[in-house]
Amino acid sequence: MKAVVMNEPGAPEVLSLQDLPEPERITETQLKVRIEAAGVNPIDTKLRSRGVFLPAGLPAVLGCDGAGVVVETGAEAGEFRTGDAVWFCSGGLGGVQGNYAEFVLVDSSAARKKPASIDFATAAAGPLVLITAWEALFDRARVTAGQTVLIHAGAGGVGHVAIQLAKQAGARVLTTVSTTQKAEFVKSIGADEVILYPEVDFVEAVNDLTGGRGADVVLDTVGPAVFRRSIPAVAHYGDLVTLLDPGQDVEWKEACNRNMRIGFTLMLTPMLRDLPEARAHHGEILERCGELVDAGRLRIEVAGRLPLAEAAEAHRQIEAGHLQGKLVLLP
Incomplete structure (x- = not known):
């Protein structure tokens, strides 16, 4: 073959x-x-x-x-x-x-x-993106109807299915994208609010869109810098789930003060272990x-x-x- x-x-x-x-x-x-x-x-x-x-x-x-x-x-x-x-x-x-x-x-x-x-x-x-998004949203963050969910890189592989799965669960979905073309795409699949991160500080945007409360759930599909920046965008007692290693220099004080739950999703674990x-x-x-x-x-x-x-x-x-x-x- x-x-x-x-x-x-x-x-x-x-x-x-x-x-x-x-x-x-x-x-x-x-x-x-x-x-x-x-x-x-x-x-x-x-x-x-x-x-x-x-x-x-x-x-x-x-x-x-x-x-x-x-x-x-x-x-x-x-x-x-x-x-x-x-x-x-x-x-x-x-x-x-x-x-x-x-x-x-x-x-x-x-x-x-x-x-x-x-x-x-x-x-x-x-398969990989669906399983990843499902585990992150439902097995780790326990998304439920009425919550506000921020999904980073909403036009990407994991992001675009995560938007749809969160909407199926009855959540309000915010997402970040890099271009107006991608903004139109994520709107077409159910995103409620779209943040163009090259033009707008996404932390300020999320807090503006939630009346200063922050998102109940934030899904980081990008990496360490986005993970660190996302902490002040999470609601008190909220969830921040990442697909990647957040690195060694995370300042955890604000996450502790918000009483946040941190989750990791690696859908490869069943194969690795x-x-x-x-x-x-x-x-x-x-x-x-x-x-x-x-x-x-x-x-x-x-x-x-x-x-x-x-x-x-x-x-x-x-x-x-x-x-x-x-x-x-x-x-």
Whole structure:
């Protein structure tokens, strides 16, 4: 089969299209899937540039997100049958083959049937960001109806689905974006208030929009500087959830005075630590999100579709920043 292989860390050019043997099932819970599309995420570019998680993880096939057709099932693979269209987040961290390939093995607990209303490319753009947004909003911050939620980088991969999930929960959604074009996009998917952060101080804007109270929940999808700046934008007894390491120089005094709850979301944990129950929870999240997609209540934005051989170009585009939605590779 064709696969994009990384032999060493480095620039996008370290990714090369190679011929590899097709993977063979080793457990009865596994599915063998013919990949129709693979999502590309920022974590892929970080692993490519700095190295994979496992010391003996090279050479590696990256790519956590996938959508395709089941071509073989184990005896303990549950409801799945040959020919089923599925979507999933699995592999791609080093050691376990990822989805930049024509075939992949997936544990059946992590996979769910693809929403019927969307194509494979759109489905492949969804799993990692949907699971991340769901865990951040509902498992960490416990978002409920009537709360005000601030989502940073609302036009990005995690941001654009987080806006929609928070709205489904009955929250008032504020979001930050960099351009007027992105402002129009996030309004179209449900954002109540949009803050153009290059032009406006987002802390002042949030406090103005909430009568000085701050947002009940703030989701940081950007990084340390935004995390630190977000603390005075959180309501007393509110939640600040981040997807990234906030760094060593955080001034915690104001967070303590606000009696804030700090949360971390890394949806890769079940794969990194081999946690079967958490992996199954990810499958449950995909099932619930799939229902929302098919009901027309959740939209997954595809920023672009590239051939598998152009994985390096996809990485360049992600590292350039400011994409609207997700990039997808097509084997």
